[in-house]
Amino acid sequence: MKVDGKHFRSIWRERDGWSVGAIDQRRLPHEFVVARLTSCEDAATAIRDMLVRGAPLIGATAAYGMALAMREDSSDAGLKRAYEALIVARPTAINLKWALDEMRETLAPIDPLERAEAAYARADEIVEQDVEINRGIAGNGLAVIEAIAAKKKPGEVVNVLTHCNAGWLATVDWGTATAPIYLAHERGIKIHVWVDETRPRNQGASLTAWELGHHGVPHTVIPDNTGGHLMQHGMVDLAIVGTDRVAANGDVCNKIGTYLKALAAHDNGVPFYVALPSPTIDFAVNDGIGDIPIEQRSGTEVTDMTGRTADGRLETVRIVPEGSPVANYAFDVTPARLVTGLITERGVLKPDRASLAAAFPERITTAAEQVG
Ligand code: MRU
DSSP states (O other), X not given: OEETTEEOOSEEEOTTSSSEEEEOTTSTTTOOOEEEEOSHHHHHHHHHTTSSOSHHHHHHHHXXXXXXXXXXXOSHHHHHHHHHHHHTSOSSOTHHHHHHHHXXXXXXXXXXXXXXXXXXXXXXXXXXXXXXXXHHHHHXXXXXXXXXXXXXXXXXXXXXXEOSOOSGGGSSSSOSTHHXXXXXXXXXXXXXXXXXXXXXXXXXIIIIHHHHHHHTOOEEEEOGGGHHHHHHTTOOSEEEEOOSEEETTSOEEEETTHHHHHHHHHHHTOOEEEEOOGGGEETTOSOHHHHSOOOBOOTHHHHEEEEEOXXXXXXXXXXXXXXXXXXXXXXXXXXXXXXXXXXXTTEEEOSSHHHHHHHOGGGOOOHHHHOO
């Protein structure tokens, strides 16, 4: 997507052909800084410290992390070490495991001397595949938006609510939840996005607002608690969110607060869509609510806030009384019954086992197959 007219991706191979460039998302929206990753350890740290984040981008970064590792040590032991270092970087997004499994499957059978080249080639494919998938999501989601626009008076705006950042910054390009929005905007549909701020890390306020703004898509940032009110007053036509993992039964794990938005949407008859690439489906998990481990992050994300002062300095301040305990569950699970449809690269699916299995039969695995 565009940043002030110039096309960017969130991650790329640098001109030297081997190191990896990525936008440092911790610095947005205040500073646009590019980081250079030169080792497997750099890639693992980038994922762990949320320099990169968002399920598909975590997978793409891990794939390049494996390629960087193969330059350092392409032996069987090196391959195992790299997989183990990257798999623990973040727990929720299943795209991380998917990408690492793809890389290991490609690399394990071949001569260690050929692994580095093969690793870069496979990582590049994973990156290009993400962009293609998101284009597919864009087209299928566009049909949903067009159907809503068709029921409105000519020239009336379609209002979409989104949560967290499932935009191009969370993927390689286009985004998942934002892909249909960008395409609708490109096609001249009048669209406006309500952007949840998404406490505690504010991915909506800092990232979604930044990317929509720099691409020229009309949007408004709202405090997390506002969505229900807007829905009650007919100010939201549909919600589209991303996801970090979809269980085989259609339950959706996404950024904390997604469940509350789905409840409000259900109560107000607002369609609630989840956009996802197929690597986000986890057929090994049958019950999203019971079986997806939820990442708990540092309490400082709740107690502290960072922003720019009027005189231009970046400052972190504490907003919670000293000594008050805090909890920081980073994700929640929205039950499939609250989801109107899953927007995938192969169509808009019902959120249930049969529909997911029929659309993506090649992705079906059991929990037993996933071990190791
Ligand atoms: O903790 P984050 O910022 O990695 O969480 C990101 C989200 O929850 C996104 O909505 C999700 O990964 C979908 S990204 C296309």
